[in-house]
Amino acid sequence: MNTELFIARKLFFDKSNKKYLSHKIIRIALFGIALGLAVMIISVAVVTGFKNEIRSKIVGFGSHIQIINFDSNNSYETKPISKNQAFVPEIKKIKGINRVDVYATKPGMIKTDEYLQGIVFKGVDKDYNWDFFRKNLIEGRIPALNDSARVNEIILSEQVLQLLHLKLNDDVFIYFLNEDENLPRILQLKVCGIYRTGLEEFDNVFILGDLKHIQRLNDWQNDQISGFEITVDNFFSTEEIEQRVRNQVISYSEENSTILRTLNITREYPQIFDWLSVIDMNVWVILILLSVVAGFNMISGLLVLILERINMIGILKALGSPNWSVRKVFLYLSFFLTGSGMLWGNIIAIAIIIIQKVFHVVKLDPAMYYVDVAPVNFSILHILILNLASITITIVMLIIPSFLISKISPEKAIRFD
Structure with a gap:
């Protein structure tokens, strides 16, 4: 006792x-x-x-890991790479990787009769995972993308919509300027959805639509993109998985081919x-x-x-x-x-x-x-x-x-x- x-x-x-x-x-x-x-x-x-x-x-806007052209700088005007890379099937087999998506970005400007707003048009394909934006969608729907024709629909944030005094189902004119061109290229797209995440730094910038629009604006081929977005299961394993992805990218690189590099989300937005x-x-x-x-x-x-x-x-x-x-x-x-x-x-x-x-x-x-x-x-x-x-x-x-x-x-x- x-x-x-x-x-x-x-x-x-x-x-x-x-x-x-x-x-x-x-x-x-x-x-x-x-x-x-x-x-x-x-x-x-x-x-x-x-x-x-x-x-x-933050990951919803940019994924955990990106594979981009080595010559691309920190701006959203990127150098193209081919989406038909030999390492993609091997990367998908890496334990801890959830999915691999293709994307492209291009800076532009939305103009109405009274207002201007600088934006970044992020183009995605029909296989893109919309779960994040579907969760934060407050009105409308996600663009119905397909493999054939270009879809003239976009989603943008409630913040941008209020700044430009627009509403759901309005048509917007977006102006893009290419290097060595004096006249802007114009897209007329329809607002099919409105999202709100609360991250004003991103909400004020990003609109999402069809990848094929960016390919046409940049005179790219159908297989050319800005890069790959890789989503992992555990945020804290991002560094380790990025190293394994980098090894795969390097091992499949060929002489005289486009040099690629990896970038994880913590290095892309270090201040946050x-x-x-x-x-x-x-x-x-x-x-x-x-x-x-x-x-x-x-x-x-x-x-x-x-x-x-x-x-x-x-x-x-x-x-x-x-x-x-x-x-x-x-x-x-x-x-x-x-x-x-x-x-x-x-x-x-x-x-x-x-x-x-x-x-x-x-x-x-x-x-x-x-x-x-x-x-x-x-x-x-x-x-x-x-x-x-x-x-x-x-x-x-x-x-x-x-x-x-x-x-x-x-x-x-x-x-x-």
Whole structure:
């Protein structure tokens, strides 16, 4: 029988403890632990949810990995490559790759009677995965692309539509200027769908339509494109998979053929991903501070418990209990009390996360945060890790003040009144 655990349980469940001053102090400490753990869980849920949401939106516009012409610069006016590459079937076999799509981009300008707006026309084929834009579509439909005739339909963002005072099913005139040409080339296309992602940096720029329009504007052949977009299953394996893709591209390259290069999404938009990394640092600061505060809350509670139980400590020592055995009684008791506070912290945090996830109570300004509601990521793994880390840190911090018990003399403790 574990005597120390038995005594700690009797002390924890003894209703007569309410008459002690420590009962009120412990309740305050437990409230601090519950509140601190709830804030930690909610902070991690919001930050991971926010990062996942931003990453998914950026990837939705540009995929995880791109294969483009080595001579293409950072602009959207690209050098063509052939879509009939020998390495494509081998890349599709790489574990972790979800799909490979072809695309082309060309900068242009939408002109109405009163307004001008610079845009990037992204052309795709009929096999393109529209899931991201279908999810963010607020009105209309996706262009019905095919392999034969050019389709004169596009989707554009709600932001661009409002800037140009257009509406669904309107015709728009888009002007494109090629190098060494003095007169622009013009496309008349119909707005068949309107999307909104909240990423104004992208919403203000991208319109999507038929790849064949860009091929005609650039005088390209039917098999010429700007590049390939590769979507992977796990964002965090992007670097590793890009290296394997690069190896395949290099191994299938031929002498005097077009030189290709790979580009992943983090290098294409480093400013956004650097900003997301800064958010991680802020969360770590919050977690460390709250863990320390919770630990000191329990230290103060443990010291009060020891002072009020000096008679009991003296009796246990007089009966032959070693210092470590008496210390274990109070460490077990602290564990029970900390667990009680953490239980309430979990209940509060999970309730708030579920309410936000279902009812979207907290709204945000998309112009500032790229999302219109505060996203939350409900992860059992994160909750378990935070609970384990919190209780471990708290108990470790309580070992030091428990040494005070070894300084208590049995004779003086029994006389203590």
